Amino acid sequence: MKIELSGKNALVTGASAGIGLAIASGLAQAGARVILVGRDPARLEQAVARIRQASGHHDASGVVADPGTAEGCRAVIAAYPEVDILVNNLGIYGERPFFDIDDTAWEEIFQVNVMSGVRLARHYARGMQERGWGRIQFISSESALNIPAEMVHYGVSKAALQGVSRGLAKVLAGSGVTVNTILPGPTRTEGALAMMADLAARRGVSVEEMESLFLKEHRPSTLLRRFATPEEVAHLCVYAASPQASATTGAALRVEGGIVESIA
Incomplete structure (x- = not known):
């Protein structure tokens, strides 16, 4: 199978390092013009340079913004009003006892992990629907299904993404736009x-x-x-963004190493 994404614009949040960078690199190597979103200008510049070198494509670009805020999402949208592939990868996590997770921490993780994707999908999905083609991914986690006791707020935020993704897939039913969540494990x-x-x-x-x-x-x-390595997660994301994945939508695609105790 040869995945060809030439002519497609792909936007990846949280793309300065880790899974986001690996996804952006994989999409670029498949021919997509990638747009990386990150908060640190220096790290973002380095990430864009790495992708250009690895893919041989010099049209990769970056947007310095924080999609964890409404203002940051507006900045991303203003810079690139239309994309064909949206990968909502931005996320934060960290161990914290449940009784120490105050309202501020709950609000922060919800804004960053959930609302960043909601805001961007709300905008970009309309254009995809009008054009009759698009790919939206929410990078969730096996923690959405196995809520970890050591970071309940993180697991809950990832579970919320499952609901958003499934609901949006229904909104876009029959449009040619697919919406899926990707569930990595420890990476x-x-x-x-x-x-x-x-x-x-x-x-x-x-x-x-x-x-x-x-x-x-x-x-x-x-x-x-x-x-797992970030690249192993990215391989599934690149496939889900491809024309070959046209019948895969409303799904939770697992790349978590078999942690989830379910055959469904």
Whole structure:
């Protein structure tokens, strides 16, 4: 199968590093003109340069904005009013005891993880619908199905994305626009590695040992038995963005290493 996305504009949020950067790179290598959204100008510039070098395409670009705010979403939309592929990857997470998650933390994670995607999809889906083709993805998590006790607010925000995605897929039924969620499991992103390093320091073990301990203690049902790479997640996202995935919509596509205890 050869995925060809030449002539398509793809916008990826949270694209300066990790899964977002891997998705943007994969889309660019398939021929799409990618637009990376990030908050740090220097990191974003480096990410755009990496994609141009890896893909051989020099039309990759970046938008410095924070889609976790309404103002940031407006800035993204003003810079690029129309896209064919929207990947809502922006997200934050972090361990916090439930009784320490105050209203401010709940509001922050909802604005960043949920409303960023809602605002952008609300705008871009209309143009896709009018043109009769489009791909919208919400990067969720296996934590949407297995709410983690160590970060309940994160799991709840990802579960909300499942509802938004399924509902929007119904709104766009028959339009040629597909809407799906992607459910990664533990992935070797910079953020995850930093969290593992912090936990490893507390317990006096190496980062590699901490990854194994984390899976054993918090994700014991894993069948992969290791952290995935961002590229492994991105492969599924690139397929879901392709013309070949035209019959896949309203779905929760899992790339979580078999953690979820379900055959459905």
